Amino acid sequence: MTHFFHRRQGELWCEDVPLAALARAWGTPSYVYSDATLRRHFHVLDEAIGPRPRLIAFSVKANSNLSVLATLAQCGAGADVVSGGELARALAAGIPAGRIVFSGVGKTRAELVAGLVAGIFQFNVESAPELEALAACAAATGLRASVAIRVNPDIGAGGHAKISTGGAEVKFGVPMAEAPALVRRVIEHQSLDFQGLAVHIGSQIGDLAPMERAFGKVFALARALGAEGIGVPRIDLGGGLAIPYDEGETHAQPAAYGTMVARAAGDFPGLLIFEPGRLIAGNSGILLSEVIYFKRGESRNFLVLDAGMNDLMRPALYDAFHAIEPVGRPRGEPVPVDVVGPICETSDLFGENRLLPPLEAGDLVALFSAGAYGASMGSEYNSRPLAAEILVRGAEHAVVRRRPVLDEMLAREPLAQWLAR
Numbered sequence: 001m002t003h004f005f006h007r008r009q010g011e012l013w014c015e016d017v018p019l020a021a022l023a024r025a026w027g028t029p030s031y032v033y034s035d036a037t038l039r040r041h042f043h044v045l046d047e048a049i050g051p052r053p054r055l056i057a058f059s060v061k062a063n064s065n066l067s068v069l070a071t072l073a074q075c076g077a078g079a080d081v082v083s084g085g086e087l088a089r090a091l092a093a094g095i096p097a098g099r100i101v102f103s104g105v106g107k108t109r110a111e112l113v114a115g116l117v118a119g120i121f122q123f124n125v126e127s128a129p130e131l132e133a134l135a136a137c138a139a140a141t142g143l144r145a146s147v148a149i150r151v152n153p154d155i156g157a158g159g160h161a162k163i164s165t166g167g168a169e170v171k172f173g174v175p176m177a178e179a180p181a182l183v184r185r186v187i188e189h190q191s192l193d194f195q196g197l198a199v200h201i202g203s204q205i206g207d208l209a210p211m212e213r214a215f216g217k218v219f220a221l222a223r224a225l226g227a228e229g230i231g232v233p234r235i236d237l238g239g240g241l242a243i244p245y246d247e248g249e250t251h252a253q254p255a256a257y258g259t260m261v262a263r264a265a266g267d268f269p270g271l272l273i274f275e276p277g278r279l280i281a282g283n284s285g286i287l288l289s290e291v292i293y294f295k296r297g298e299s300r301n302f303l304v305l306d307a308g309m310n311d312l313m314r315p316a317l318y319d320a321f322h323a324i325e326p327v328g329r330p331r332g333e334p335v336p337v338d339v340v341g342p343i344c345e346t347s348d349l350f351g352e353n354r355l356l357p358p359l360e361a362g363d364l365v366a367l368f369s370a371g372a373y374g375a376s377m378g379s380e381y382n383s384r385p386l387a388a389e390i391l392v393r394g395a396e397h398a399v400v401r402r403r404p405v406l407d408e409m410l411a412r413e414p415l416a417q418w419l420a421r
Ligand SMILES: Cc1ncc(COP(=O)(O)O)c(C=O)c1O
Pocket: 059, 062, 080, 103, 104, 165, 200, 202, 203, 204, 238, 239, 240, 241, 275, 276, 277, 278, 279, 372
C-alpha cells in the first residue's frame, strides 16, 4: 500500500476519498488512480536522473487514460507511443508532439504518416524495411523524420519471459552488428535525420545488472559511430524498472537506477530519453471490485468477484501477483480462499489460497498495483463492459472513463444486411 492508498478507521481510502463511496457512486469494477502518486513517481524518477538533459516519455501502453496522460503532461512528461491510437491519445491529452517518441516493430505507413504530420520528436526504427517505409513516407509528404535505431543487445530481462524484449530470439530492435549499416542508411536519406540509438530490454526488471550491460553496449556503439564521424545526439534507454507487487518485495530503486545510468552514460553529452510505464503508473492505481458470491467448493473456497480477467489480464497472462485486500474494516480471522472472476476460463484467477478475512456478497475488495497494464489491457470478453476509471485528487474525484452501457456495445455491430432484412 502506498501513502496515497491507506486506511482510516480500518477503511481503505485513496488520498482523501473513501473507496467505498466511489463504489457506491460509480459501481464496480472500477479502476481508481491517485493523482498525487502519479506525480510523485514521475518526480522520483526525474530527480534520480540528476542534472543531465533528459526526456521522460511515459510509456502510454501502461496506462493510456487521457486524464492520466494529461496529469503526467503537467509534470513535463513526454510520451512513448506504439500505435496511431496511442499517438492520438498523447496529443489529445496535451503532450506536445515535440516530446513524443514512436516505438514498435509494426508501424504501418498510415501510422508513420500520422507521426510525421504531427511532427513527433523521434521514430524509434526497429528494422530495415521500416526504415525504407519511413523514408518513403517522409519523401511523399515532404516532411523530415528524426530517427533513432532501436538495437537488440541480445540481453533480455524482465519479470516474465513474455515481457523480456532484449534477447536475440525476440522480434524487437535490430541486431547490434547490423545497426551501423542501418545508421549509415538513415544518413543517406534526404528526408531522414539520424538522431540516436534506442534500447529496451524488458519490463519488471528488478536487477540492474542486465540493464547496465545492455546500456554499456549501446554507449559503446555510440562511441564507435562517433569515431567514424557520426554524431549521436540522443540515446533512448527505454523503460523497464520493476515495482513491488507484494509486500516485502525488493527491487532496484529509482535512485540506484539513476546512479547506474550515470555510470553507463559516463561523459555522453547528449539527451537521454527514458520510457517508464509501470514505475509511474503501476502503484498509482487499484482495481475496485465487489464480491458477488462466497462459494464453497469441494477442496477450496472461492471468492467470486465482479472483476474478471477481461478487466485485469496480468494474472492470466503472466501469472502475475496482485495483492488483494478488503476495502472495509477487516472482520474476523483470515481464511484461505481462491479469488476468481466471473469469466468462463479457469485462468480467470486473481489469487490462489489467499488469506483474507471472511468476506461475503456485497463486500468490496481492492486489487493493488493495477495502475499499469490494467485498464489499458482490458477487453470486453464475455461481453462485459470495460471497467470505469476514476481519478482522485485530494478530496476530489472524477470519472475519467465511464463504463459503457450495453446498448453502446451492441450498437457497434450492425447486422449484415442479409440478416437484417
Ligand atoms: C519500447 C518500450 N518502452 C517502454 C516500455 C515500458 O516498460 P515499463 O512499463 O516496464 O517501464 C515498454 C514496455 O514493455 C516498451 O516496449
